[in-house]
Amino acid sequence: MVDTAINPASGPRGPKPKKSFSRGNIILYGTLIMVSVYYLLPLYVMVVTSLKGMPEIRMGNVFGPPMEITFEPWIKAWAEACTGINCDGLSRGFGNSVRILIPSILLSIGIASINGYALSNWKFKGSEVFFTILIIGAFIPYQTMLYPIVILLREVGLMGSIGGLVLVHTIFGMPILTLLFRNYFASIPEELFKAARVDGAGFWQIYFQIMLPMALPIFVVAIILQVTGIWNDFLFGVIYTKPATYPMTVQLNNIVNSVQGIKEYNVNMAATLLTGMVPLVIYFASGKLFVRGIAAGAVKG
Amino acid sequence: MTVASDPQTQPAKRPHRLFKNLMAKLASIPMILTALVVFVGGTAWTVTYSFTGSRMLPKTKWVGFDQYERLWESDRWIISIKNLGIYGICSMILTLVIGFTLAACLDRKIRFEAAFRTIFLYPFALSFVVTGLAWQWILNPDFGLQSVVRGWGWETFSFNPINDPDTVMFGLLIAGLWQGTGLIMCIMLAGLRGIDEDIWKAARVDGIGTVKTYVVVIIPMMRPVFITSLVLIASGIIKLYDLVVAQTGGGPGLASEVPAKYVIEFMFRAQNLGQGFAASTMMLCSVVIILIPWAYLEFGGRKRG
Known part of the structure; x- marks a missing residue:
């Protein structure tokens, strides 16, 4: 209907079904390609901006490829960019994020998998x-629980420390991960569990020797879910840590939105890309598993 | 070890269900503590203290609904609510429409489906901070999109949403949609894949067009998927915070303030805890209003959870 004017030369001739099919395809692929441009544009702009020098950026064309490629902004973002009085770049935030990420993943997935196992095989009143x-x-909403957790963390002396943030991530990762593991363990045939019980295996024995090895795929899904979730967290980082322990996202925001000094857009974009790198690598490397992770998290949550 | 004794004696029956299994309970302590202390206890604590005049530290000086009265008299809060309303309605409609359209396009047995899906979903892997900063740069009036289009010869072209109080929420919306539609597309695609091929055959036999089939047959069939998507989008909208902080910082002026930011500002910057608690309780109320009808629709009819 819309595109009758596109190809007036061909007129109403030719086999009809095929023509309407291909016309539909033009709209279809046209839409998809245009939408793809919208989705890819920011990534492209970030990459080209981060490779330009400041004089070239001031000349204006944000979409143009760099005339002279420079990696200076990347080095500066990583090692020299300033937040407040500290000028050691994003590397500190990266280090903090890694130190937050690894224990958070181990603790949250460990606890949640045991929860899921207990909930599907060892139901109690x-x-x-x-x-x-x-x-x-x-x-x-997290906002409702933010302050009570501040009090709890102060009580146990973890406020402002990386350990405190690990605890917070473990707590807030628990619902979705527990659901994930519970559903997975519930799908394992109960006969297996019963057979192990007949053989006299206990709670931990069945968990470590039977359930854990069988649940490896779901562990991978959980890890993907947690790595992206924890790495991308901003709210908890900004509230439960102090400048020395800020995770990468918080430090990035402070670097880019700092009011002091001249804005170095190329450094900012390099810093933004550096922060986005970890989840992007996870995303592109994991492919279908990422989709499975969010589908498990989203559809059933 | 205590739990292992029972089934050995009577393997044919399944008596262990009702038995007290100590180890499982011990292993569930972190879950029980999280559920009771943090989720129930924390929420109850915040709601309770929203009726106090706490400022720098929580105090039990009861003031009734004073904090709520002050909250609803505050311009900043009213602006926050309005902003979230505009953003929320637009985001809900557009995310559903774009998400469904993209999913339907991908479901037409096209080539390069995996590539397109990867492109549409990758922003979801990025944080709101990264999203906000990327779009802040693209929408920069001096060097971004506006200046490029002007450079092409269209001198009067004006596209400066994030520095204009009237349009700043739409600037955020562009970024928010970029980040979030991929997820909804994925969910919709899973829903479409679950629909029987025979439906399409039947529609073709009846001579119903493709678009009409989607509108009249497929969408009504996907009602649960749409409801799940709506709940997801809505709970994401209420949490809207990082994106605003990164992209606009709530500005220009107060033009892009949102409730979640109001809460954080009052709790941790302005040292007016009572206001923060009252505002977060209002956020909780809005979630409850969304969730109850959904829970009723989802779980009301059947027993299984």
């Missing part, structure tokens, strides 16, 4: 109630 609270809790 009230276990479903706690699980329901956990799932409802996933929908409560």
